[in-house]
Amino acid sequence: MAPTKACPVVLRTRDSVTQILAFKHPLADCQLVKGTIAEAETPQAAAVRELWEEAGLVAQAGEPLGLWDAEYEHQIWSFHICHLDETPAETWVHQCADDGGHAFAFFWQPIDAPLVDWHPVHARAVAFIREAVKARAATI
Numbered sequence: 001m002a003p004t005k006a007c008p009v010v011l012r013t014r015d016s017v018t019q020i021l022a023f024k025h026p027l028a029d030c031q032l033v034k035g036t037i038a039e040a041e042t043p044q045a046a047a048v049r050e051l052w053e054e055a056g057l058v059a060q061a062g063e064p065l066g067l068w069d070a071e072y073e074h075q076i077w078s079f080h081i082c083h084l085d086e087t088p089a090e091t092w093v094h095q096c097a098d099d100g101g102h103a104f105a106f107f108w109q110p111i112d113a114p115l116v117d118w119h120p121v122h123a124r125a126v127a128f129i130r131e132a133v134k135a136r137a138a139t140i
Contacts, residue, residue, distance in 0.1 A: 003076045007077050008051040018111045029118050035053070037078070048061050056092075064081075070121050088106070
């Protein structure tokens with residue numbers, strides 16, 4: 001299964017609650033950062049690039065969390081933990097240079113909380129990440 005999309009996974013813990021970076025798309029529901037892996041680009045490099053383009057964040061790609069069949073438009077997502085170079089704000093809006101110049105409103109979603117107003121594909125992606133993070137924690 002060759003990945004077609006890269007999804008940077010940015011996690012943090014606040015008050016013993018694991019949170020994942022997400023955003024509200026102005027024309028759609030809540031989503032994770034993700035994008036197409038360019039030809040000759042590694043999934044890790046694509047994850048870092050997408051995080052910069054869609055969120056304005058500089059990061060380093062860490063360990064992979066796995067591949068996931070989105071069962072949507074033949075997309076295979078590659079998830080990578082990403083470590084930020086700086087601590088971001090609690091919330092912020094990032095104006096994208098691509099994707100039609102949309103302004104994405106970023107927030108921290110508790111990973112175990114109900115996903116209200118989420119795009120269905122992205123909600124399933126969060127469920128995959130949740131299980132991958134739990135499996136990873138069980139091996140530490």
